Amino acid sequence: MARAVSTQTKIGWTIAAWVVALLIFFPILYTVITSFKTEQEAIAGFDLIPSFTLQSYGEVQTQNDYIRPFTNSVIIAVGSTILALIVAIPAAWAMAFAPTKQTKNILMWMLSTKMMPAVAVLVPIYLIFLNTGLMDTRIGLVIILMLMNLPIVVWMLYTYFREIPGEILEAARMDGATLGQEIVHVLTPMAVPGIASTLLLNIILAWNEAFWTIQLTTTNAAPLSAFIASFSSPQGLFWAKLSAASTMAIAPILIMGWFSQKQLVRGLTFGAVK
Amino acid sequence: MATRQTQSLAKIMRAPAIILLLIWMIVPLGMTLYYSFLNYNLLNPTQTSWAGWFNYQYFYTDPAFWDSIWNTLILVLGVLCITVVGGILIALLIDKPIFGQGIVRILVISPFFVMPPVAALIWKNMIMHPSYGVFADVAQFLGMAPVDWFAQYPLFSIILIVAWQWLPFATLILLTALQSLDGEQMEAAEMDGASALSRFIYLTLPHMSRAITVVILIQTIFLLSIYAEILVTTNGGPGNASTNLTYLIYRAARLNFDIGGAAAGGIIAVVLANIVAIFLMRAVGKNLD
């Protein structure tokens, strides 16, 4: 039975929700607005209406070409996520459908590998990268970010796979399905939402990684995190330019996130919902 | 249930992930452990020598060490508090029947897509700057003196920025949990005359406990290693007021180029993080079965 809600109450809640949402979104909104101001306007005090100049974007683009870091970000984020999925899907499947006493501990141990402060292991990793020729290559970053996010990927997939009732697989097996058929025809369709949201979350995490991506690149593989590092404190008035560079760095992932938020949210439970 | 064949198959399927993570853990950890016993400064690599426990002793006796442990705890707990409480409230709000629910949800989750250095730069320069920030403009409008956030409330400012980044994550997970709540049970309670508050305490909250656990677990892992936000905004200061353990290690590694000292700090951080992890698992593990 659907509860009848008076329009008045609905309007009340709507206003409250919109106020909160706009407050949370405000820093991003204001950055985007400021990026369309001139430098003089940017520091002239609070103003929500810019003069819609593209001057700052032009200056940012002349100083640092956007295309290369953007391409690198896409390749590194997507590449590392797909690689992580390839490694994690079988592992998560095994943990979910053939659990042992150790499964829980292994999961926790995997998460705990994320607790090593990256900066403390920089020099060893730097030396390894130099000696293996991975320095300033996309493949090097794909590997590092894959390892960084692997624990989260395994965890998310595991919690999602576990929700899939084992009986269905049993039934398929009774019908004589091979393991391959079982995975392709039965498991995969049911797991797609979970895999999709894992994929999205990890693209976001990889896109936003800003330690290894700066320290292990120079030019060829440098992604948007390095792009933004050249705008963080230049000389003179920089508010509009900083806003433009920030907008350019976050816009692609923000837009992707907006369009895919339904898929992202669907699987983003980490087993929180029974 | 599973046959022996499935079990061995499962082992093979698990292996790549486990082996990769083992390598990823052991190689850097082993090298860090080794470096932590060396006098090794990157700017003076020719004078590398065996240091014994000196690096540990040196790191541990750093006047900023206890401050940094304390700040790490405050930072993690502060952000957890804000994101969990705020996340529940916002989830309840978005769950109400409202106009434009989709857009509201998009706006609320947006901070999650902003990379940490950019978030810190935005907050530092656009929002909290004592001369050009929006907060200063608001203060001026209200006839108050603008607050110099990063000087007067450095740790709080950083907590605010980090909480802003993680609020969407908490909200989303809590919202999903909320939406799976049994509506009929809720209505029955309402019929029985239970107040909104007691319905929340006795029905909603217990139902969300699992989700809260997950939020705490995942966020703690990320929050323990926060440093970009500190580097961009306060550089750990004023004094040591916003130096956390990761930043202290960062300082040793990237400012002093003291690889031995930073390695010792890294090992100490790993040990402490694992203690936290064990506590978390004890407290949280049952909730996750």
Add this chain to the structure above:
Amino acid sequence: MAHITRALAGACAVTALSVPALAETLTIATVNNGDMIRMQRMTAPFTEANPDIELDWVTLEENILRERVTTDIATRGGQYDVLTIGNYEVPIWANQDWLLPLSDLPDYDSEDLLPPVRDALSVDGTLYAVPFYAESAMVMYRTDLAEAAGVTISDSPTWAEIRAAAEAMTNKDEEVYGICLRGKPGWGENMAFLTAMANSYGARWFDPDWQPQFDSEEWNATLTDYLDMMTSYGPPGASSNGFNENLSLFQQGKCGIWIDATIAASFVTDPENSTVADSVGFAQFPNKEGVDNHGNWLWSWSLAIPATSDAPEAAKTFVAWATSKAYTEAVAEADGWRNAPAGTRASLYENAEYQEAAPFAEMTLNAIESANTQKASVQDIPYTGGQFVAIPEFQGIGTSVGQQFSAALAGQMSAEDALAGAQSNVTREMTRAGYISR
């Protein structure tokens, strides 16, 4: 189909053959300040004259640049062919044999370089980096505000004079603050200024036995006066103001006096970005009565070539071009003489056009020429360097002392506590590094 494939393969082969013979790529690490970004825009004449050299830029914020470049050179990574570094790094790295000596640059007039700058970039008479621009520090003040307040600032003011003028110019209701100084913690931020100020107060970092001197009266006087001036007449939020923040404040007319790097003069007199461009006066870095020392600040962003570069000849050609008189003239032609890279060449200061376009030229030259980086303090010292101490440990200790002083400026501790904290931190670090016996 087949012949398309063959044609493609042929084209690839031709490209593959021609590439190594023709193009050498120089990876240039540089800092994101205005002059360096201008250089990126102005490379057309170079690439036209050297079609076989390609330039690939890595532009980073100063601190990240320093981290990246230091890690790479210390691990002999060989990622860069040209580095932008300061005169702090040059002698330290040259002593480690990490930099190529630059005594044999093609067509290079090194005699024209200003002697203090050349000395700061040389070890035992050999040049290891060439200066892109150089700066000392001086007083910049608002002549209109000074006049309105009825004060004058002499060409060589004392700190007492500065303080009095700052007091007179302050008008907090109008958001005009008498004095803006660096407060943001960092060895290259507040400590650059405070070390220079301490020099001019007769203080020193270390005695000849490397014992830190923060418990001295001179340091106490320096910090007390600094805090007093800043809390009474400084802008709000001063403890997070560095060079850049103060530049913005000054350009918007919010500062009466600003004492900082001479390079700032060209920005504050730039009518496009500065609202106070035509009312800026200049004076020498102040000193305390009876102390003959004007801070000895000297900084030079310079280009150096790491020993690991795989294209050393091309790199030499590039650094010689980028720091040449011809480059200066190209900038002058494109953006006006006022924007010419300052502080490196005597010939620039003899140029009548430059003198006319840059009212700050004489004062800048004075400041640079009088900077003594070999002996920065009036007392005996074991180190070189002006607004820094030229030892590898200084980045660490400078920043940790900077934190203490910044906390004092933010009102979180007293001057005495900050000095005591600095003293014990520095003693600890210096003991660890082996300067003081354990």
